[in-house]
Amino acid sequence: MTRNVYVFGIGGTGARIIRSLTMLLAAGVKLTDTHKIIPIIIDVDAKNADTTRTLKALEAYRLIRERGYGNREDIKEGFFHANLNTLSSVTSEISGTEKPDDSFQLQFENLETSFIRYIDPKEELAGDVTMDLLEALYDNTPPGHDNFSHTELNLRLDLGFKGNPNIGTVVFNNLATTKEFQYVLKSIGENDRIFIISSIFGGTGSSGFPQLVRLLQEEERIRANPFGALTVMPYFNVTDNKKSAINSDRFNSKTEAALTYYAKYLKGKINSFYQLWDRPLKQYENKEGGAEQQNSAHLVELIGATAVIDFANKADNAIKPKERTEYYDFGIQHEDQLIDIRHFYDTTKNAVLHPLTLFTYAMKIYLEKIPAFKGEAFYKELNLNSQLASDPFYQSLTVFFDKHYRAWLKEMMENERKFQPFNVDLDLNSLVRGRQIEVKKVLGIVTSGGITDAFLKERLGKLEDDLKKKIPENEREKRFLRLLHEIAEECYEKFGGLPSEVFH
Amino acid sequence: MFTALYEMLCGKNDDPVYASDVYPNVGLFTLVFAIAFALIFYLLLGRWKPVWDKVSHWVITMVILLAIAFYLALSQSKTATGEDADSFMYKFAIINSVIALVYFFIFSVLLKRASIFAKRTPF
Numbered sequence: 169m170t171r172n173v174y175v176f177g178i179g180g181t182g183a184r185i186i187r188s189l190t191m192l193l194a195a196g197v198k199l200t201d202t203h204k205i206i207p208i209i210i211d212v213d214a215k216n217a218d219t220t221r222t223l224k225a226l227e228a229y230r231l232i233r234e235r236g237y238g239n240r241e242d243i244k245e246g247f248f249h250a251n252l253n254t255l256s257s258v259t260s261e262i263s264g265t266e267k268p269d270d271s272f273q274l275q276f277e278n279l280e281t282s283f284i285r286y287i288d289p290k291e292e293l294a295g296d297v298t299m300d301l302l303e304a305l306y307d308n309t310p311p312g313h314d315n316f317s318h319t320e321l322n323l324r325l326d327l328g329f330k331g332n333p334n335i336g337t338v339v340f341n342n343l344a345t346t347k348e349f350q351y352v353l354k355s356i357g358e359n360d361r362i363f364i365i366s367s368i369f370g371g372t373g374s375s376g377f378p379q380l381v382r383l384l385q386e387e388e389r390i391r392a393n394p395f396g397a398l399t400v401m402p403y404f405n406v407t408d409n410k411k412s413a414i415n416s417d418r419f420n421s422k423t424e425a426a427l428t429y430y431a432k433y434l435k436g437k438i439n440s441f442y443q444l445w446d447r448p449l450k451q452y453e454n455k456e457g458g459a460e461q462q463n464s465a466h467l468v469e470l471i472g473a474t475a476v477i478d479f480a481n482k483a484d485n486a487i488k489p490k491e492r493t494e495y496y497d498f499g500i501q502h503e504d505q506l507i508d509i510r511h512f513y514d515t516t517k518n519a520v521l522h523p524l525t526l527f528t529y530a531m532k533i534y535l536e537k538i539p540a541f542k543g544e545a546f547y548k549e550l551n552l553n554s555q556l557a558s559d560p561f562y563q564s565l566t567v568f569f570d571k572h573y574r575a576w577l578k579e580m581m582e583n584e585r586k587f588q589p590f591n592v593d594l595d596l597n598s599l600v601r602g603r604q605i606e607v608k609k610v611l612g613i614v615t616s617g618g619i620t621d622a623f624l625k626e627r628l629g630k631l632e633d634d635l636k637k638k639i640p641e642n643e644r645e646k647r648f649l650r651l652l653h654e655i656a657e658e659c660y661e662k663f664g665g666l667p668s669e670v671f672h
Numbered sequence: 673m674f675t676a677l678y679e680m681l682c683g684k685n686d687d688p689v690y691a692s693d694v695y696p697n698v699g700l701f702t703l704v705f706a707i708a709f710a711l712i713f714y715l716l717l718g719r720w721k722p723v724w725d726k727v728s729h730w731v732i733t734m735v736i737l738l739a740i741a742f743y744l745a746l747s748q749s750k751t752a753t754g755e756d757a758d759s760f761m762y763k764f765a766i767i768n769s770v771i772a773l774v775y776f777f778i779f780s781v782l783l784k785r786a787s788i789f790a791k792r793t794p795f
Contacts, residue, residue: 543726543788544722544789545722545725545787545790545791545792545793547786548792549791622721622722625722625789625791626722626795627719628787629722629789630788633788633791
């Protein structure tokens with residue numbers, strides 16, 4: 169029986185892991201019995217660059233998927249096969265509930281103000297004992313003061329909670345009143361699964377996660393649905409900045425406090441609990457949020473995204489009851505500063521790294537080779553001459569490969585710890601790090617050149633010719649996606665399987 | 673059939689050997705060559721590898737065919753009549769090349785969809 173999987177990504181880390189999930193699904197990582205994946209990003213920091221970038225990747229994915237496969241549910245493999253869609257796509261009409269915007273983001277209301285104005289919009293608490301209590305609980309440093317960065321009551325909420333879960337908890341409590349959240353509650357079906365991604369060391373994620381679980385499970389109808397969660401513990405630091413409200417020296421203490429809270433209040437509420445951490449090696453620049461908060465993609469986020477896949481693919485009888493929460497960690501074969509495909513176990517290689525390798529071959533072929541094959545019959549048959557530069561499908565595909573996927577790979581390659589599975593700037597014979605396709609020569613004459621232009625032209629021509637017999641003219645975009653997948657498979661075959669190494 | 677075609681295009685020659693031998697043989701071989709060239713271009717090379725499938729290759733193939741058609745008509749005329757080449761023989765050779773061109777074009781249109789790499793050649 170197919171089901172939808174609702175994936176809530178809370179805060180900047182949630183958005184970044186959904187970004188990685190988008191890349192995995194674009195690469196064709198397989199989903200079992202899953203109708204739709206509904207990513208829902210919850211971030212009060214409306215201008216957060218991490219969130220904005222993820223939303224753009226999701227939009228590009230959606231357009232490519234819609235043009236490639238329409239609303240078809242029978243597509244079980246290939247690039248962009250997973251139906252990644254918005255909340256409003258789940259059902260056309262839910263009685264008594266206003267349909268939300270066609271967006272991947274859940275919007276809060278009335279956050280364009282300070283925390284104190286949010287609690288007390290009409291300024292009725294001045295001089296009241298409640299105000300005394302608030303001032304005792306929260307920092308009340310006024311604007312203009314040297315220590316204004318520590319203020320809590322005067323913090324503008326649309327800039328995020330800046331590492332203050334005590335503020336986030338209050339704001340998240342009001343999430344239930346938004347029309348979008350009401351729609352979420354009504355759209356979740358009997359068999360659907362819910363997965364919540366958050367970080368534990370910030371403000372938005374650590375406060376939002378338990379609140380979201382509570383708000384969702386207040387709805388009797390979905391209380392028994394399988395709940396999965398990924399909590400990401402510190403995996404990076406930020407530079408010291410006295411003017412910033414964020415201080416990474418507090419990450420560990422906040423993690424400990426949050427874990428203690430979770431142990432007490434989330435007991436019996438989550439079926440599958442994934443936990444992820446890494447020794448922080450990288451110091452990000454200390455940005456409090458907004459358009460400046462754009463942290464590079466990290467291996468931990470990619471691994472986090474595999475938790476969503478793992479949870480979505482679990483057979484119903486493999487999910488333990490909430491009273492016996494199962495906890496999951498993720499391990500690699502060998503600790504290193506620089507990680508590549510060889511460091512992973514076979515399960516991850518087959519489920520995740522094989523599709524990513526195919527997608528990377530496809531990216532290189534699409535961006536660097538196909539535009540140079542203008543004279544080939546397959547190019548003309550697919551009408552690429554007029555469409556490659558101007559049709560929204562191909563424009564989105566170009567943007568996805570170039571601005572989203574390649575950028576994502578490069579960020580992980582340069583981050584700490586480095587994840588360098590591919591040599592994206594080298595030729596196709598040297599694409600996968602750890603082994604390359606050998607060029608064979610006899611008496612100086614190349615007898616086997618590996619993945620050459622001649623090989624690509626021949627295979628693209630023959631594959632397109634075959635696909636044309638199976639996929640009609642009016643589904644040309646689907647044919648093109650199939651073509652990319654099949655040529656990537658052929659490159660992979662020439663490569664001969666992912667490299668492995670025995671570590672001692 | 674070939675005799676009627678050539679007599680219509682080149683005019684009737686007083687030497688009966690044209691009608692009895694030259695026109696039928698040249699006509700048949702020109703047709704066979706045009707088919708063979710089109711088959712090799714579209715089905716043999718055109719389905720094997722993308723090595724000889726572009727418009728420039730198609731033009732070169734056609735020029736070779738035209739040269740063969742020209743030579744075939746001229747040499748057959750000279751051999752059959754036992755005379756040196758005259759203006760009629762050159763006219764016949766040129767017309768035969770044009771006929772080969774028409775054949776090749778027709779077979780190109782008919783066969784190109786069966787090709788893989790040359791299905792958009794020449795258009």
